[in-house]
Amino acid sequence: MKKTIYFLLAGCFCLAGCGQDHTEPATTVHLKGQLTDMGTVDVPMRYDGASSLLGNSRDILLHTDSAGYFDTIVTIKEPAYYSICRNTLYLTPGDDLTLKITQSNQEAEFQGTGAEANNYMKYRLFPKGGSFLEAGGNLRGSFDATKALIDSLAAERQKQLDGLTNVSATFKELETARIRADVANSYICYGSYARVEDRAAFTAQIAPYVQPLLAGLNNDAYLDVAVVRDVLSYAFSPMKDQWASGIEFSPHISELYRSAEWIEKLNSQVTKQLTDSVTAYAATLNDSSFKAEVIAKVEQSGKLLPGHPAFDIELEDTEGNTIHLSDLKGNVLYVDLWATWCGPCKQESPYFEKLAKAYAGKAVTFVPVSTDTNQKAWLSYLAHEKKALKQYNSVDTSLRTHWEIHYIPRFLVIDKNFNIVDAYAPRPSEKEKITALLDRLLAE
Incomplete structure (x- = not known):
């Protein structure tokens, strides 16, 4: 459960004769x-340690005023990574x-105790951008030339890290593990960004570089680094024979990725049989934090089963008027969750609009909901795109905490009584599947 914890701070004074100092370690x-x-x-500060691969129960919600200012104290028992938007x-x-x-x-700007580590983190790389490839901007004419650049950039980053003086060992x-994982990720992603045609030959070419890096990341503690988790996932994928030959990963690492496979299933569908299977699996887990996340995921997923009440979300239209999704009940609701930066979302949009025309005059309401946090980008996009349907935007935290929206595009079908029919509904491009579902609901 996400929460923000506030504390009243009181000074502790030692009276004469109280004996030796019993200073407790900091916990906030x-x-x-x-x-x-x-x-x-209400801004989520997302926990970014190992168990975040499985769930979000350790996320913290930061409450700000209308200008974004806040002042809070949170409990934290040990050093940990968190993220706010693109900031780690x-x-x-x-x-x-x-x-x-x-x-x-x-x-980002940081001042005070802990500032040096966080100012360094401002320049961390993004795995989805190919790390040191910088979304393809650092490609060179060949892999060898690109590798030389990657290695030099990694050495410079390591030099910056080594120069820090007010951070822990x-x-x-x-962060050294992060640099090595970014290097491995860069090598692997080169094939996609350079559009290498013979992927098998390319995999064989870079395997001697990738394998020792993966072996060096075979450390339970390194799972708290996001890109390490991304890179190690290759060792548990169909490519494992090429990337992880001869590496015996720790039981803890293996348990995380076995658990992630179950979570991935719950992120694409939810059935009573599946939730029962995952519950049984959770009972076998050794790591308490992994078990807690899997159990929390099952509990939340169970609330998305057909027949359960739909979770309400706040919507804002292009004129700035605020309504709730529940205000539209009475008809079957087919909800399209998308964003301006999401290519696959925009590919589905014409199908969604076409389907809405086909059901015009029937008791189905088509509800396109942008999840853009940048409303200006959303409005600017719509200014250049002709949309027949009324458009909405939502940044309601229920999208993530209740509806479990971890990827888009995502489609929801809700019945006329505002109960869930399908929390992972077919896409509009899957015409036969979605029309069969909508027609059945209209006939009931």
């Missing part, structure tokens, strides 16, 4: 400052940070 972090352009006053934070018990964060990670070890 003080955060204050401004979060701008978040699209909402490293928080240590005892940190006292004043920060200013936007959706652009490199614009643990932080430096974890």
Whole structure:
């Protein structure tokens, strides 16, 4: 359950004759400052450690005022990674940070205890951008030439890390693992960005470089680094024979990826049989944090089974008027969750509009809902796109916490009584499947 925890701080004074000092280790972090352009006053600070691959029960909701200012104290028992939008934070018990964060990670500002680690984190790379490839911007004429650039950039990043003076040895070890994982990710992603045609030959070419990097990441502690988890996932994929030949991963690492396979199933469908199977699997887990996330995921997924009440969300139309999804009940609702930055979402949009025309005059309401946190980008996009349907935007936290929206496009079907029919409904491009479902509901 996501929460923000507030504390009243009281000074502790030792009276004369009280004996030796019994100073307790710090268990909180003080955060204050401004979060701008978040699209909402309730901003999730997402836990980004190993168990975040399975669920989000350790996320924290930061409550800001209308200008994005906040001042709060959160409990934290050990150093951990968190993320706010594209910003990755490293928080240590005892940190006292004043920060200013936007959706652009490199614009972040940090002051106070813990600032040096977080100012370093401003320039962390993105796995989905091919890490050191920078979304293809660092491609060179061949893999060897690109590899030379990747290696030089990694060496420079390592030099910056080694030069930090007010960070822990643990932080430096974890960030060194991040650099190595970014290198491995860069090598692997080269094939996609360079559009290598013979992928089998390319895999064989780079395997001697990738395998030792994966072997060096075979450390339970390194799972707290997001890109390490991304890279190790290759070792548990159909490519494992090429990438992880001869590597025997720890039971802890193997347990995480076995659990992730079950979570992936729950992220694409939900049935009573599946939730029962995952519950039985959770009972076999050794890691308590993994078990807690899997159980929490099953409990939440169970609320998305057909027949359960639909979760309400707040919507805003292009004129700035606010309504709730429940205001539209009375008809069957077919909801399209999308965003302007999502290519597959935009590919589905014409099918959605066409299907809406086909059901015009029938008791089905088609509801396109942008999940863009940048409303200006959404409105600008719509200004250049002709849409027949009334458009809505939502940054309601229920989308993630209740509807389990972890990817888009995602489609929901809700009946006329505002109960869930299918929380993972067919896409409009899957015409036969979705029309069969809608027609059945209209006939009931």
